[in-house]
Amino acid sequence: MIAKDEKRNTWYVQVKIKDPLTGKWHTHKKRGFATKREAKQYESSLSTSDEIPTSKTFLQIAHEWEISIQSSPASIRQHNEHFKMRFADLKDRQLRSITRSDLILWRNELSQSDFATKTKNVTLTYVRAVFQYAADVYGYPNPARTLKNLKRTDQEVMQEMQVWTPEEFNSFLACVDNPLYRAYFDALYWTGMRRGEAIALQCSDLSDGWINIHASQRDASTGLKPTKTKAARKIQIDDALNDELMALKKAYKAGYLFGGESALSPTQISRIFNAAIKQSGVKKIRLHDLRHSHATWLINHGVNIVAVSKRLGHSSIEQTLKTYTHLLESTDNEMMKIINNSKNGSTMVPR
Structure with a gap:
């Protein structure tokens, strides 16, 4: 059978074929033909081709x-x-x-x-x-x-998403001797970028206290790829981090912000990260948890969840809410304190 898919404005072929292994009949359907002629050509080829392979592993x-x-x-x-x-x-x-x-x-x-x-x-x-x-x-x-x-x-639930306070992070950072990797870890903690997004940053992506995040890179073999959500975003950074990253930009002038001509190696990043954890004595977390640490710090300091979601580059606010529900629940007590203080304060309008 050949028919038109009105929703996609394309044609599809649907036929019944007997499976030689089981003797049973099953329906084979293939979509996406631009014209009815192409669909007919495909349908006629099924009788002579190995289009329905039964021996493939x-x-x-x-x-x-x-x-x-x-x-x-x-x-x-x-x-x-x-x-x-x-x-x-x-x-x-x-x-x-x-x-x-x-x-x-x-x-x-x-x-x-x-x-x-x-x-x-x-x-x-x-x-x-x-x-x-x-x-x-x-x-x-x-x-x-x-x-x-x-x-x-x-x-696993209890161990997932371990985070560092700024004090713990600074203890860790003091044990990273290489200034390039120290700046990389600093950027992860104070921006919430994904590690691949930070690796992929170009010198041209840093301008006037803003970072343009539009790509990601796992390792040298993959090269630059779109971000996880396929969307670009710009985030503002603090003055201290901006000064640190601007020093790298001036040193390399072009290419990767962290490395110049070549990007940082994930293997080397992990080695330095784990060595500094061991030397500093802070609790062991995953590299990705630097991102969670940043989000946790923001939420605990009252930053709007919409702003947090936008900064992290989540595909939706629902994803942020789901990931950090435990933090949002912990703010209930703070909310009630504000309400109680307001009702007990002198600014309360008398009834």
């Missing part, structure tokens, strides 16, 4: 999925690492032979493994994406639909 289909979403080399390495470490028993099997019961048993085993829940859920996300791609492109039944994310343990 999970990894082969995964590779097609990566191409379809234009995965970077770094992302492909990450996908493969997840499949190798946590999907090893099923990754080389024909995708059509992997049943729902296989996946449920695998998820149960994954839930009992020693990996962090966040890591397990990332693997689940990748596996679901591959099966969904096979369903969308080849019309395969999708047994992965029932795979739900795992819940974090109580210990």
